[in-house]
Amino acid sequence: MKMKAAFLVGREKFEVREVDVPRCGPGEVLVRVKACAVCGTDLRIFRGEKRIDVPITGHEISGIVEEMGEGVDGLSVGDKVVIKTVIGCGECDACRRGEENRCRRKYKAMGYQYNGGFAQFILVPREAVRQGCVIKVPENVSFEEATIVEPFSCVINGWYPFRKREPGFTTAVLGAGIIGMLHVEYAKLKGSKVILINRTSPRLILAKKIGSSADEFIDASQYDPVKKVKELTGGLGADVVICAASSKDIQREAIEMAAVDADISFFAGLPKDDSNVLLDSNIIHYNELHIHGANASNRSQYLEALDLIASGKVNVKKFITHKFPLEKLAEAMRCLEDRSMNAIKIIVDPWM
Numbered sequence: 100m101k102m103k104a105a106f107l108v109g110r111e112k113f114e115v116r117e118v119d120v121p122r123c124g125p126g127e128v129l130v131r132v133k134a135c136a137v138c139g140t141d142l143r144i145f146r147g148e149k150r151i152d153v154p155i156t157g158h159e160i161s162g163i164v165e166e167m168g169e170g171v172d173g174l175s176v177g178d179k180v181v182i183k184t185v186i187g188c189g190e191c192d193a194c195r196r197g198e199e200n201r202c203r204r205k206y207k208a209m210g211y212q213y214n215g216g217f218a219q220f221i222l223v224p225r226e227a228v229r230q231g232c233v234i235k236v237p238e239n240v241s242f243e244e245a246t247i248v249e250p251f252s253c254v255i256n257g258w259y260p261f262r263k264r265e266p267g268f269t270t271a272v273l274g275a276g277i278i279g280m281l282h283v284e285y286a287k288l289k290g291s292k293v294i295l296i297n298r299t300s301p302r303l304i305l306a307k308k309i310g311s312s313a314d315e316f317i318d319a320s321q322y323d324p325v326k327k328v329k330e331l332t333g334g335l336g337a338d339v340v341i342c343a344a345s346s347k348d349i350q351r352e353a354i355e356m357a358a359v360d361a362d363i364s365f366f367a368g369l370p371k372d373d374s375n376v377l378l379d380s381n382i383i384h385y386n387e388l389h390i391h392g393a394n395a396s397n398r399s400q401y402l403e404a405l406d407l408i409a410s411g412k413v414n415v416k417k418f419i420t421h422k423f424p425l426e427k428l429a430e431a432m433r434c435l436e437d438r439s440m441n442a443i444k445i446i447v448d449p450w451m
């Protein structure tokens with residue numbers, strides 16, 4: 100049997116090839132990809148800014164179980180599923196606690212060390228299957244919505260250190276991309292008032308148009324975001340600040356707009372070769388700020404994301420703005436990059 104797959108053959112170049120469908124060995128699962136969303140990391144891979152070990156990328160994947168190797172339990176052919184990206188070693192203390200994104204032996208990932216979802220079929224390796232990376236999706240969740248489980252699970256992971264905040268706090272989210280917008284939804288769920296900040300106004304207009312749950316929107320090209328957040332919080336600052344865009348300025352602003360005892364998430368990373376930031380550490384010291392990192396997600400966070408989507412507590416349908424066939428993957432990447440396209444989440448359908 101043959102399938103179509105998008106091979107990354109060079110900088111900003113994909114080639115759709117007809118190749119053999121991978122054979123399903125013992126313990127492995129073959130999934131028919133129904134949707135694979137394009138994410139900012141895919142864009143960096145496309146531009147040659149990030150290297151992967153395989154020719155096929157894409158890690159926000161939903162599909163149907165097509166075939167199962169010997170010895171696979173808990174799944175059936177025909178199941179609607181999402182594929183969890185991170186595969187831990189399964190043996191270290193972090194993995195044994197169910198924190199495979201904190202694996203001491205450096206985790207592997209679908210779409211990075213194993214071929215990803217920009218293909219008609221994807222083979223899930225044995226260690227991934229064994230660790231529960233193939234997760235069943237309720238029937239009422241569409242394949243498109245199911246791709247959002249991956250980025251949403253990462254957002255939930257970002258909130259882990261301050262997940263127990265009592266309702267009534269204020270959250271400032273810096274950056275109105277899909278990640279920022281998912282943070283807004285999760286903050287609302289936690290009973291927070293939410294301020295969404297972005298450097299350009301069209302993005303905020305788009306956020307309002309699609310029905311973002313933010314209470315306030317600040318256009319940082321018009322207003323000083325630190326001043327505005329202080330104004331909106333009676334001079335106190337925000338209790339939770341999320342840096343949801345790759346920017347040093349945002350990290351500096353986050354510290355300045357934070358209330359005493361605030362939690363700050365450096366959710367978005369900075370470019371690999373340009374990640375030294377000058378911060379006024381006295382603000383951290385005197386205001387007793389807590390700065391947190393965030394990287395990927397674990398299985399229980401996938402399940403939480405899936406549950407919030409399936410139960411209708413979070414509507415992610417509104418974020419899906421574009422759909423492309425596999426042949427137009429490069430175009431999809433450019434669409435994500437081009438702010439005038441107003442893309443939030445772009446889905447690639449390999450059967451389109």
Ligand SMILES: [Zn+2]
Pocket residue numbers: 138139140158159249250
């Ligand atoms: Zn992603």
Ligand SMILES: [Zn+2]
Pocket residue numbers: 187188189190191192193194199201202203204
């Ligand atoms: Zn491990």
